Amino acid sequence: MKKTLLILTVVVATAFSSKAQVIPSFAFGIKGGMNLTSISKTGTFATDNRAGYLGGIWARFGALGFNFQPEAYVTGKNVTVDGVKQKFTSVDVPLLFGGKIGAFGLGARFYTGPLVSFAINKDQNYGAAAGNIARLNYKNQNYAWNVGAGVDIRSLSVDLRYEAGLSKQDYGMGSTKINLFNLSLAYKLF
Template structure:
């Protein structure tokens, strides 16, 4: 009898794990967190990690073991650049649009996620305000914008999600009054909250 109960329990658990990824699902939520940014190494300048922030929304649609997760958030990326005795602090504010593809394992509201995908960054500066940057993001206007590639992992606990990711800059950012340019690489740690799901 104990063997039958154990076998039935294992079968039900496996069924739950399997159907958790096969049945199509959708969720929408908010997220916020912090980042550590750094210029890629240069021979002339030394850089230090500096903290920034990010906040926005995400959606996740999944089925057959995979999910697609687009996000839209505002982010501030800061870096300190040292050149001899001179120290300059640079801050970049942007609207970021990651388009992530991943997979999820787990059941009963608890699971782990692994994902990767491109990120398009729409700069906010003196020539482009938040509304303009958001308009460019919604119309997928890629001209003069920055690209990165994202790798990450996440943990879901019921309605709460924790994500840790690395962004590798694909395009170069100007600095030193536009005389030099380099890539910005980021580590992000975010906390998300699911507002609703289907």
């Protein structure tokens, strides 16, 4: 009797777990966090890593254990080059593809995908960056590739990701690729 009850419990739990991953789902929320930025060391420049910030929105579309997660957030990337502090502010738009395992409000995610970074500087403000996103104007923007993982606990998510710069970004004294680690906390609104 105990074995039958145990087997029945495992079968029901497995059915609910697989059902939770098979049914199409949609989630939307806000996120905020910090990053640690580094630039490629080229030539004789001495560089130091510094902390920055990020904050914005995300959406997740999923089915069959896979998901697509577009995001949009403002990020501040800070570095020190030869004793001079440099700050990059941008609107970043990652398009992440990944998978999820887990059920009952607990789960782990893994993902990867491209990121387009719309620089906000003296030539482009927040409105212009948002306009470039809406018009799908990707010329003269910065590109990166994201790889990461996350943990979901009901409506909260914690993500850790690495962003590898694919294009060079101008910082006044030259240009270089920017790489960073992001640690963020997200809250699912619905």
